[in-house]
Amino acid sequence: MSRSAIVVGAGIAGLTAANALTRCGWDVRVLERSPEPRTTGAGIVLLANALRGLDAAGVGDVVRAVGQRAYPGTLRDGKGRALVHVSAEQIAERLGTVAIAFHRPRLQEALLGGLGDVAITYGAPALSVDPGDAARPATVTLEDGSTLSADLVVAADGVRSRLRAAVAPDAAEPVYVGSTTWLGVLDNPGITEMSQTWGPGGEVGLIALGDGRLYWYATQVGPAGSPTGDPAADLAAARAAFAGWHDPIPQILAATTPEQVQQLDLYGFPKPIPRMARGRVALAGDAAHAMPPNVGQGGCQGIEDAVVLAASVSGTDSVVDGLAAYDQVRRPRTSGVLRAAWASARFGEQLSNPALVGLRNAALSVLPARVMLDGMSRFASWTPPALPVVR
Numbered sequence: 001m002s003r004s005a006i007v008v009g010a011g012i013a014g015l016t017a018a019n020a021l022t023r024c025g026w027d028v029r030v031l032e033r034s035p036e037p038r039t040t041g042a043g044i045v046l047l048a049n050a051l052r053g054l055d056a057a058g059v060g061d062v063v064r065a066v067g068q069r070a071y072p073g074t075l076r077d078g079k080g081r082a083l084v085h086v087s088a089e090q091i092a093e094r095l096g097t098v099a100i101a102f103h104r105p106r107l108q109e110a111l112l113g114g115l116g117d118v119a120i121t122y123g124a125p126a127l128s129v130d131p132g133d134a135a136r137p138a139t140v141t142l143e144d145g146s147t148l149s150a151d152l153v154v155a156a157d158g159v160r161s162r163l164r165a166a167v168a169p170d171a172a173e174p175v176y177v178g179s180t181t182w183l184g185v186l187d188n189p190g191i192t193e194m195s196q197t198w199g200p201g202g203e204v205g206l207i208a209l210g211d212g213r214l215y216w217y218a219t220q221v222g223p224a225g226s227p228t229g230d231p232a233a234d235l236a237a238a239r240a241a242f243a244g245w246h247d248p249i250p251q252i253l254a255a256t257t258p259e260q261v262q263q264l265d266l267y268g269f270p271k272p273i274p275r276m277a278r279g280r281v282a283l284a285g286d287a288a289h290a291m292p293p294n295v296g297q298g299g300c301q302g303i304e305d306a307v308v309l310a311a312s313v314s315g316t317d318s319v320v321d322g323l324a325a326y327d328q329v330r331r332p333r334t335s336g337v338l339r340a341a342w343a344s345a346r347f348g349e350q351l352s353n354p355a356l357v358g359l360r361n362a363a364l365s366v367l368p369a370r371v372m373l374d375g376m377s378r379f380a381s382w383t384p385p386a387l388p389v390v391r
């Protein structure tokens with residue numbers, strides 16, 4: 001008889017876990033707080049480690065089909081001068097596969113598509129979980145007071161996770177990263193190459209998503225609390241903040257409408273979580289290690305979690321032992337990525353000073369692309385464990 005799993009949260013980590021567990025023969029049910037799948041959202045780039053993880057979960061091909069090669073890409077200074085250029089071929093040669101950019105709703109659709117007839121209940125916010133033990137199942141309590149029990153619970157409920165308290169009650173709360181970010185998706189006016197600009201006190205990225213869409217992000221160092229909740233006012237603030245940046249940044253922001261933009265303050269855990277599993281409950285994704293987005297690995301790490309989790313619990317009769325092994329493997333790995341993301345975020349924060357920016361950019365302009373690739377491969381060279389696939 002197949003074992004049962006409840007996945008709480010239908011984000012990247014939860015849906016990848018649902019796919020990987022289903023593939024290993026688990027009877028999976030997904031609970032999602034939102035009343036329906038998201039139809040809006042920004043972009044995301046997944047590197048080789050994540051794409052290999054999705055292959056292991058059985059959805060690599062369907063996911064790749066809705067994305068677009070993220071590179072070639074150029075890192076620029078605030079005046080638009082190229083500092084480092086990386087081609088798609090260099091990435092593929094170094095990491096074994098190209099990086100892919102996605103419109104988030106399309107990525108979610110592809111992950112949902114992989115699930116076939118797995119039950120997904122929308123509008124089902126979980127309140128808490130009893131982790132159970134070797135002799136007792138784990139039990140999720142929903143906001144409406146109902147309860148559901150299973151052999152395994154995957155808590156993939158994001159940075160504001162409610163279920164985290166049952167696993168790591170002593171975990172630090174997420175803190176403001178020191179930057180606010182604007183995210184936009186609009187009709188692509190003809191950008192074909194990824195471009196990342198590191199200017200004073202901020203960063204802007206332009207990434208083609210396929211389907212004729214362009215994703216841009218613009219990050220600015222500053223105090224928390226600047227998003228007003230009014231998209232028109234937030235967009236006006238972005239246009240003002242990046243007005244002096246090189247072309248086509250001001251034009252792209254001018255072409256974006258309030259409906260196409262969102263602003264959010266960035267939050268992450270100040271230090272690694274002390275445990276990622278207890279009893280029959282595992283934390284996965286941002287619920288365990290939300291991090292500054294600076295190394296582009298948050299979503300990738302959630303995918304890695306999901307695959308290692310499925311391998312760990314499927315390779316043993318004891319879910320509790322499997323989750324202990326999961327914790328042993330995933331905590332050191334995600335702690336290292338979290339620390340690197342903070343180091344990168346703090347580096348960016350110090351660079352509000354134009355003189356320091358000039359020095360950094362001068363140093364970058366003499367670096368070969370190989371050094372950028374070394375940085376990427378530090379985390380993206382990961383390969384997934386083999387899953388005991390039954391379907």
Ligand SMILES: Cc1cc2nc3c(=O)[nH]c(=O)nc-3n(C[C@H](O)[C@H](O)[C@H](O)COP(=O)(O)OP(=O)(O)OC[C@H]3O[C@@H](n4cnc5c(N)ncnc54)[C@H](O)[C@@H]3O)c2cc1C
Nearest residue numbers: 009011012013033045125126157158285286297298299300
């Ligand atoms: C600006 C920005 C850019 C980024 N760019 C990249 C990038 O290029 N590459 C990359 O790899 N990562 C990137 N990241 C990080 C990445 O977006 C996250 O790490 C990733 O989306 C987290 O996925 P998740 O599934 O863990 O959590 P989430 O996406 O937050 O999903 C959690 C889900 O759980 C649901 N939920 C919450 N509470 C409950 C509850 N109580 N009951 C039921 N359901 C619940 C939520 O509705 C949601 O659907 C970026 C992040 C930011 C902020």
